[in-house]
Amino acid sequence: MDATTLPAQTVINGVSFNSTPGQRPVKVDGTQTIVSLFKKRCAELGDRTAHREKDFGIWKTYSWADYWTRAKWIGLALRKLGLQRGEVVSILSEDRKEWAYADLGIQCVGGIASGVYTTDSASQLAYLINDSDSRFLIVENEEQLDKYLQIEAQVPGLLNVIILEDEGLHDLDHARCMLIDDLYKIGQQAEKDEPTVFEAEIEKAQPQDIGLLIYTSGTTGMPKGAMLSQENVMAGIEAGAHRLPVEETDEQLCFLPLCHILERNVSIYFPLACKATVNFAESPETVFANLQEVSPATFVAVPRVWEKIYSQVLILTQDATPAGRAAFGMALKVGFERAEYLLNNKPVPAGVAAKFWLWDRLVLRNLRRMLGMDNMRRGGSGAAPISPELLKWYWAIGVPLLEGWGMTETSGLGSINTFEENKIGTIGKPVPGYEIRIADDGEIQTKGLNNFKGYWRNNEKTAETFTDDGWLRTGDIGEIDADGYLKITGRLKDIIITAGGKNITPAEIESRLKFSHYVSDAVIIGDRRKYLTSLIMIDQENVEKYAQDRKVPFSNFASLCAAQEIKDLIAEEVNAVNKEFARVEQIKDFRLIDVLLTAEDEELTATMKLKRSYVEKAHAHLIDDMY
Amino acid sequence: MSEPILKIRNIESFYGPIMAIRGVSLDVHEGRVVSILGANGAGKTTLMKTISGVMDPEKGTITFDGNDIQGSEPHKVVQQGIVHVPEGREVFPLLTIDENLSLGAYTSSDKGQIEHDRELVFNYFPILKERRNQEAGTLSGGQQQMLAIGRGLMANPRIMLLDEPSLGLSPLLVQEIFTILKRLNEEQNMTMMLVEQNASAALNLAHDGYVMEVGRIVMDGTAEQLMASEDIQNFYLGVQEEGERENRRWKRKKTWR
Numbered sequence: 111m112d113a114t115t116l117p118a119q120t121v122i123n124g125v126s127f128n129s130t131p132g133q134r135p136v137k138v139d140g141t142q143t144i145v146s147l148f149k150k151r152c153a154e155l156g157d158r159t160a161h162r163e164k165d166f167g168i169w170k171t172y173s174w175a176d177y178w179t180r181a182k183w184i185g186l187a188l189r190k191l192g193l194q195r196g197e198v199v200s201i202l203s204e205d206r207k208e209w210a211y212a213d214l215g216i217q218c219v220g221g222i223a224s225g226v227y228t229t230d231s232a233s234q235l236a237y238l239i240n241d242s243d244s245r246f247l248i249v250e251n252e253e254q255l256d257k258y259l260q261i262e263a264q265v266p267g268l269l270n271v272i273i274l275e276d277e278g279l280h281d282l283d284h285a286r287c288m289l290i291d292d293l294y295k296i297g298q299q300a301e302k303d304e305p306t307v308f309e310a311e312i313e314k315a316q317p318q319d320i321g322l323l324i325y326t327s328g329t330t331g332m333p334k335g336a337m338l339s340q341e342n343v344m345a346g347i348e349a350g351a352h353r354l355p356v357e358e359t360d361e362q363l364c365f366l367p368l369c370h371i372l373e374r375n376v377s378i379y380f381p382l383a384c385k386a387t388v389n390f391a392e393s394p395e396t397v398f399a400n401l402q403e404v405s406p407a408t409f410v411a412v413p414r415v416w417e418k419i420y421s422q423v424l425i426l427t428q429d430a431t432p433a434g435r436a437a438f439g440m441a442l443k444v445g446f447e448r449a450e451y452l453l454n455n456k457p458v459p460a461g462v463a464a465k466f467w468l469w470d471r472l473v474l475r476n477l478r479r480m481l482g483m484d485n486m487r488r489g490g491s492g493a494a495p496i497s498p499e500l501l502k503w504y505w506a507i508g509v510p511l512l513e514g515w516g517m518t519e520t521s522g523l524g525s526i527n528t529f530e531e532n533k534i535g536t537i538g539k540p541v542p543g544y545e546i547r548i549a550d551d552g553e554i555q556t557k558g559l560n561n562f563k564g565y566w567r568n569n570e571k572t573a574e575t576f577t578d579d580g581w582l583r584t585g586d587i588g589e590i591d592a593d594g595y596l597k598i599t600g601r602l603k604d605i606i607i608t609a610g611g612k613n614i615t616p617a618e619i620e621s622r623l624k625f626s627h628y629v630s631d632a633v634i635i636g637d638r639r640k641y642l643t644s645l646i647m648i649d650q651e652n653v654e655k656y657a658q659d660r661k662v663p664f665s666n667f668a669s670l671c672a673a674q675e676i677k678d679l680i681a682e683e684v685n686a687v688n689k690e691f692a693r694v695e696q697i698k699d700f701r702l703i704d705v706l707l708t709a710e711d712e713e714l715t716a717t718m719k720l721k722r723s724y725v726e727k728a729h730a731h732l733i734d735d736m737y
Numbered sequence: 738m739s740e741p742i743l744k745i746r747n748i749e750s751f752y753g754p755i756m757a758i759r760g761v762s763l764d765v766h767e768g769r770v771v772s773i774l775g776a777n778g779a780g781k782t783t784l785m786k787t788i789s790g791v792m793d794p795e796k797g798t799i800t801f802d803g804n805d806i807q808g809s810e811p812h813k814v815v816q817q818g819i820v821h822v823p824e825g826r827e828v829f830p831l832l833t834i835d836e837n838l839s840l841g842a843y844t845s846s847d848k849g850q851i852e853h854d855r856e857l858v859f860n861y862f863p864i865l866k867e868r869r870n871q872e873a874g875t876l877s878g879g880q881q882q883m884l885a886i887g888r889g890l891m892a893n894p895r896i897m898l899l900d901e902p903s904l905g906l907s908p909l910l911v912q913e914i915f916t917i918l919k920r921l922n923e924e925q926n927m928t929m930m931l932v933e934q935n936a937s938a939a940l941n942l943a944h945d946g947y948v949m950e951v952g953r954i955v956m957d958g959t960a961e962q963l964m965a966s967e968d969i970q971n972f973y974l975g976v977q978e979e980g981e982r983e984n985r986r987w988k989r990k991k992t993w994r
Binding site: 253256260277278654664667705708710 | 746747749759760761762763796797798947953954955956957980981982984985986987990992993994
C-alpha cells in the first residue's frame with residue numbers, strides 16, 4: 111500500500127496507531143489484520159517471553175517464537191485436514207497457552223475460532239457445534255472429551271477432535287480423535303511440503319474477514335454467535351491502547367474464560383499490540399495464589415473477584431490483633447482521604463500525601479504485597495456493575511481501579527473511565543473513535559468500527575440488533591450526564607411492568623442489592639404482578655462468617671439460608687436498598703436460593719451472574735410462595 | 738424428636754494459627770449412631786478431640802445432656818459419660834488386657850458395677866476373656882481395637898466417640914467389629930458418634946450422617962439420604978459413574994445437594 115495514503119500515526123508505548131481513532135483503515139504498527147500483526151510481532155520478538163504457564167508447580171516461559179511455530183503447525187494441520195477459509199473451529203478448554211496458539215493458528219489460515227465454556231454441558235456443546243457448523247473441535251482433556259463422545263452421533267459435520275492433554279487417554283483409539291502432538295506433526299509435515307503457504311494465507315486475510323465467533327450467554331433463548339471481524343478486533347486494540355495503555359514490560363494474569371470477549375481482548379489480542387507477557391492461572395480456584403506469584407502490572411477482573419479479595423482482607427483484619435486492626439483502620443482512613451482527592455481529579459494536598467506515604471510504608475504496602483497488587487498500576491472491572499464503595503476502597507489501599515463497559519457486540523470495549531477522566535458510579539466516556547447515543551426509549555446505541563458484523567447465520571436477529579441508520583442497539587438502558595459520562599440503569603428487555611402499569615428497570619435495584627457484601631446476586635420479580643419481590647443468592651463466605659460470629663447454628667448451605675438470623679440480615683439489606691427507591695420500586699418480599707449454585711448450573715452464566723429466565727423457571731415455587 | 742443428648746453449636750478449633758474446624762453445628766440423639774464422613778484433614782478427629790476435652794474450642798458450645806462441657810478437662814468429660822475411643826487404638830501395650838480394662842473403669846469406684854461391665858465386655862468380645870492375662874501389645878490389630886472399645890465400655894458411658902475403628906483392619910474384621918457395634922447400639926441402646934473413612938461400613942451402621950470438608954459440614958441427613966446422594970456415591974462409596982469410556986479418570990465436581 112502507498113505509504114502516503116496512510117492516516118497520520120501516533121506512537122503509544124512504542125506502538126504506532128492512527129492519530130485519529132475510529133477511522134479506516136485501522137492500523138496497528140502498520141498492519142490491518144490480527145494475523146498480520148501476529149506475524150510481525152513473532153518475527154520481531156522471537157525469543158522474548160510471550161506466555162508463562164505453571165507446570166508441576168514451576169512457572170515456565172514460552173516465547174513468541176514458540177507462539178508462532180505452534181500456531182503455524184495448528185493452522186497448517188487443520189488446513190491439511192480439510193479446514194476451508196471461513197469455516198469454524200470450536201475450542202473447549204480452560205485458559206492455557208494452547209488456547210492462544212489455536213486461536214491465532216485458526217485465524218491465520220482463514221478459519222473462525224469459537225470458544226466453548228468448559229462448564230457447558232454435552233447437549234450445549236452439540237448445539238454450539240451444529241449452530242456454528244464447526245469442522246473441528248479442540249478439547250482440553252478427557253473430561254471435555256467425554257462430552258464430545260456423548261454427542262458424537264449428533265455432530266456429523268465435525269471432521270476431527272483434537273485433545274490437548276493426553277493424561278488418562280493413552281489407550282484411546284478413536285477414528286476422529288487425535289492428540290495435539292499428532293496435529294503438530296501433521297503441521298510440521300505440511301510446513302515441509304509447502305514452506306510459504308502459511309504466510310500466504312496470512313496475506314489473504316482482509317479486515318472484513320470474520321475472525322472469531324463469540325456465543326453470547328443468551329439469558330433468553332438459545333445462544334447466538336456474534337461474528338467479529340479482523341477489523342473489529344483491531345478497532346478494539348486501538349481503543350484499548352488509547353484508554354488502557356500497557357507497557358511491553360508488563361505482566362498480566364489470564365484467568366477469566368477466554369471464550370468471553372473481555373479476557374480474550376486483554377490476554378490474547380491486546381498483548382499482540384502492546385507485547386506484554388501473559389501468565390495463565392493454573393485453574394479458576396488458584397487465582398488468588400497465582401495473583402500473588404505473578405503480581406501483575408494490570409489486572410482486569412469481574413466485580414465478583416474484586417469483592418472476594420475485599421472480603422478476604424476484611425476477614426483477615428477482623429481476626430488480627432487489636433494493634434494491627436487499629437493500624438489498618440488508621441491507614442485506611444488516610445487512604446480514603448487521599449482517594450477522595452484523586453477521584454475528584456484534585457491535587458492531593460502535601461499534608462495528606464505525607465500522611466499517606468507514612469501509612470503506606472507501614473501498612474498498605476504490605477497489604478498490597480500480600481494480595482499480589484504491589485506492582486499494580488491499574489485494575490479494571492467490567493462485565494457487571496461494581497459497587498462505588500468497593501471502588502473507593504481499592505483506591506484507598508493504593509490500587510487504582512477503573513470501571514469500564516463493553517459487550518461482545520461492541521468487540522468488548524465500549525466506554526471506560528481513565529485516570530484523567532474518572533467518575534465513580536459511571537462507566538466512563540465512550541472510547542475514542544466510538545459514538546454513543548441514547549435513543550428515545552432510553553436505549554444506549556453505538557456506532558463505530560467496534561460494532562460487530564452480525565449474528566452467525568441469523569439475519570433476523572442481526573436486523574433486530576441494528577437500527578435503520580446503522581447504530582447498534584445494545585439493549586442496555588442508560589443516560590449520558592452533562593460531562594459526557596455514561597451510566598447504565600438497566601436492560602431493555604428486562605423491564606418489568608407491574609400490574610399497576612408502572613415500568614421498572616430491575617437491573618438498577620439488583621445492582622444496589624449486589625453491592626451488599628452478603629448478597630452475591632439477586633433477581634427482581636414482578637412482571638404483571640401487584641408488587642416487586644426478589645430471589646437472592648447469598649455470598650456464602652461472608653454470610654457463613656456472619657453466622658459464625660453471631661453464633662447462628664447451621665450445618666450446610668440450605669440450613670444457613672433457612673436460619674432466621676440470616677433472613678433478618680438480608681431483610682435489613684433489602685430495607686436499606688428500598689429506602690433509595692420510590693414506593694412502587696420497593697421489594698416487598700424475598701426468598702433466598704438455598705442451593706449453592708455452580709457455573710455448571712443453567713441458572714448461572716459463566717461469569718456467575720444469575721440468568722433471569724432460568725432462575726424464574728427453576729425457582730417458580732419460591733416465587734409463587736411470595737404472591 | 739426429643740432434645741438431642743449431644744448438641745454442638747458453631748465450634749471453631751485451632752492448631753496454633755491453623756483453623757481446623759470452621760464452625761460446625763450438629764446434633765446427636767440418644768440411642769442413635771451418627772457418622773461423620775470426610776477426607777483426610779477435614780477436621781473429623783479434631784471434632785472428636787474437641788468434644789472429649791483433649792482440645793479446647795476457640796468459639797462455640799458443646800452441650801451434653803443440658804450441661805455445657807466445652808473446654809472441660811478430659812477426665813471431667815469422661816465422668817459426664819462421654820468416652821473417646823481414639824484413632825489407632827492406643828492400648829497400653831505392656832499391661833494385660835485385664836489391666837487395660839480396669840484402667841477404663843478408673844473413674845468408677847463401684848466394684849460390683851466394674852465387674853458387671855467387665856462381664857459385658859467379655860460377652861461382646863469373648864476373645865478378650867480368653868486372653869485376659871496376656872499383654873495387650875501381643876494382640877492382633879483387630880483384637881486391640883476390640884480392647885480399645887471394651888476399655889471405653891468399662892466407663893459405662895452414655896455416648897461413645899469412635900474414631901476410625903476400621904483403621905488398618907482386614908475387611909472381615911471390619912465387618913466383625915461393626916456387627917458388634919451394631920449389637921451394642923441395639924441391645925444396650927448405646928449412643929455413638931462414629932468417624933470413618935470407610936463410608937459404606939459407617940453408613941450401614943449409622944442412622945444419621947454428616948459430611949465434613951475442610952472444617953465445615955457440607956451435607957447432612959439420614960444414612961439413607963446420604964447413601965442415595967450422587968456425591969456420596971461417587972466420592973465416598975466408590976460408585977463409578979456411567980461414562981462414555983472405560984477407564985474414566987475424571988470426576989465431576991461435588992455439589993452437595
